[in-house]
Amino acid sequence: xxxxxxxxxxxxxxxxxxxxxxxxxxxxxxxxxxxxxxxxxxxxxxxxxxxxxxxxxxxxxxxxxxxxxxxxxxxxxxxxxxxxxxxxxxxxxxxxxxxxxxxxxxxxxxxxxxxxxxxxxxxxxxxxxxxxxxxxxxxxxxxxxxxxxxxxxxxxxx
Numbered sequence: 001x002x003x004x005x006x007x008x009x010x011x012x013x014x015x016x017x018x019x020x021x022x023x024x025x026x027x028x029x030x031x032x033x034x035x036x037x038x039x040x041x042x043x044x045x046x047x048x049x050x051x052x053x054x055x056x057x058x059x060x061x062x063x064x065x066x067x068x069x070x071x072x073x074x075x076x077x078x079x080x081x082x083x084x085x086x087x088x089x090x091x092x093x094x095x096x097x098x099x100x101x102x103x104x105x106x107x108x109x110x111x112x113x114x115x116x117x118x119x120x121x122x123x124x125x126x127x128x129x130x131x132x133x134x135x136x137x138x139x140x141x142x143x144x145x146x147x148x149x150x151x152x153x154x155x156x157x158x
Contacts, residue, residue, distance in 0.1 A: 038070065038077045039101075041148070042094040046082050048145035053078065056119060057103075057152075073103070096146035102132070102139070102153055109138055109154040116142065129156060 043049040050069070053059045059071035059078075068087065069080040081087060086094050105112050109127060116123060126140035136156035144150055 036076060038079050039099075040079045040081055040091065040094070041099060041146075042081045042083055042086065042091075042096050043146050044083045044096040045145055046080065049080065052144045056116070056121060074106075097148055099148040100151070101148065102137075102151040104132075104137075105152050105154050109140065109152070112152055112154075113140060116140075 041049070046069075050061060050071075053071040054061045057073075059073045062070045062072050062077065064070065070077040071080065081090065081094060083094070083096055113123065113127070121142055123140050123142050127138050128140075130137050130139045130151075130153065132153060132155075137153040138156050139151050139153040142150050142152070
């Protein structure tokens with residue numbers, strides 16, 4: 001593991017340690033991450049992408065910096081990069097269609113389904129039962145214009 005991190009330029013003190021079993025020499029480490037602030041979506045078609053996330057899913061469009069765009073929802077956002085015009089620093093391989101995202105709906109999932117159907121969006125699977133980060137969820141799946149897999153869910157006991 002440390003060799004991989006060295007090749008990537010990650011300082012050894014930041015490389016995670018893997019401890020198997022219990023040892024008196026193994027100190028308990030504290031959790032470093034609290035929550036996700038934003039992620040970056042790379043698109044091949046900015047206009048279609050904005051229409052999907054803002055027009056269809058109802059996220060708020062934010063413009064910041066020097067013409068940068070983001071989709072805001074809840075306390076998070078998705079920063080938008082256009083393929084070939086990415087902002088630095090960027091992912092090693094920023095490509096459209098590589099994301100698989102799960103969003104928790106702000107309204108009942110049956111209402112989400114009705115709105116998507118009314119707008120002609122193609123639901124490719126669901127509703128189906130899944131396991132979320134904190135509880136069981138009920139989910140549907142669709143694809144955005146770049147073919148990213150988009151899962152929209154509600155708590156299963158909702």
